[in-house]
Amino acid sequence: KAGVTQTPRYLIKTRGQQVTLSCSPISGHRSVSWYQQTPGQGLQFLFEYFSETQRNKGNFPGRFSGRQFSNSRSEMNVSTLELGDSALYLCASSPLDRGSHEQYFGPGTRLTVT
Amino acid sequence: GENVEQHPSTLSVQEGDSAVIKCTYSDSASNYFPWYKQELGKGPQLIIDIRSNVGEKKDQRIAVTLNKTAKHFSLHITETQPEDSAVYFCAAGVQGGKLIFGQGTELSVKP
Numbered sequence: 590k591a592g593v594t595q596t597p598r599y600l601i602k603t604r605g606q607q608v609t610l611s612c613s614p615i616s617g618h619r620s621v622s623w624y625q626q627t628p629g630q631g632l633q634f635l636f637e638y639f640s641e642t643q644r645n646k647g648n649f650p651g652r653f654s655g656r657q658f659s660n661s662r663s664e665m666n667v668s669t670l671e672l673g674d675s676a677l678y679l680c681a682s683s684p685l686d687r688g689s690h691e692q693y694f695g696p697g698t699r700l701t702v703t
Numbered sequence: 704g705e706n707v708e709q710h711p712s713t714l715s716v717q718e719g720d721s722a723v724i725k726c727t728y729s730d731s732a733s734n735y736f737p738w739y740k741q742e743l744g745k746g747p748q749l750i751i752d753i754r755s756n757v758g759e760k761k762d763q764r765i766a767v768t769l770n771k772t773a774k775h776f777s778l779h780i781t782e783t784q785p786e787d788s789a790v791y792f793c794a795a796g797v798q799g800g801k802l803i804f805g806q807g808t809e810l811s812v813k814p
Contacts, residue, residue, distance in 0.1 A: 632792065
């Protein structure tokens with residue numbers, strides 16, 4: 590089975606712009622979670638989607654949003670970019686629909702905000 | 704609040720020695736505890752996990768132990784090899800797809 594894919598792999602944006610990142614989960618996986626990874630804060634949970642519905646949300650401002658499509662593919666959007674949004678954004682997919690369960694990560698999108 | 708503490712932050716061992724990484728979680732509702740290995744330029748890779756109804760799990764050179772009463776869980780790697788060098792993260796599953804991660808341990812295995 591192909592793993593989790595994320596596009597693009599690298600992105601450079603300017604402060605104030607917005608960005609959309611894409612994630613394709615492992616075939617058959619219906620849960621997609623997003624995380625932000627920075628050297629200072631580590632890995633932080635952004636949100637989780639299952640069957641096109643947001644099930645969980647982390648402590649990030651409303652500038653961070655996401656959605657999931659009927660084929661389980663997911664996108665996250667960051668509006669009005671700030672320098673502090675520079676990070677590795679990771680997507681993870683999971684095969685089960687309830688309880689805590691294994692998540693498989695993609696390679697991430699490296700976002701640099703200048 | 705939800706928090707996972709991980710120690711040590713760096714660990715250097717000789718090839719063939721054992722390595723132990725320890726984590727403590729705060730939310731008693733946590734019921735799933737995975738460990739990830741992250742190599743440079745890659746996403747975290749799930750290497751082993753344990754659920755709250757199990758005390759220990761082993762997979763070849765890797766083992767994980769869980770003490771629910773103390774809210775501690777640990778990763779044990781035996782007979783370390785240079786390719787084990789990476790950053791290791793513990794995590795606690797609180798609900799659904801939400802994982803709370805530790806700060807990571809940079810493991811260096813010297814030949």
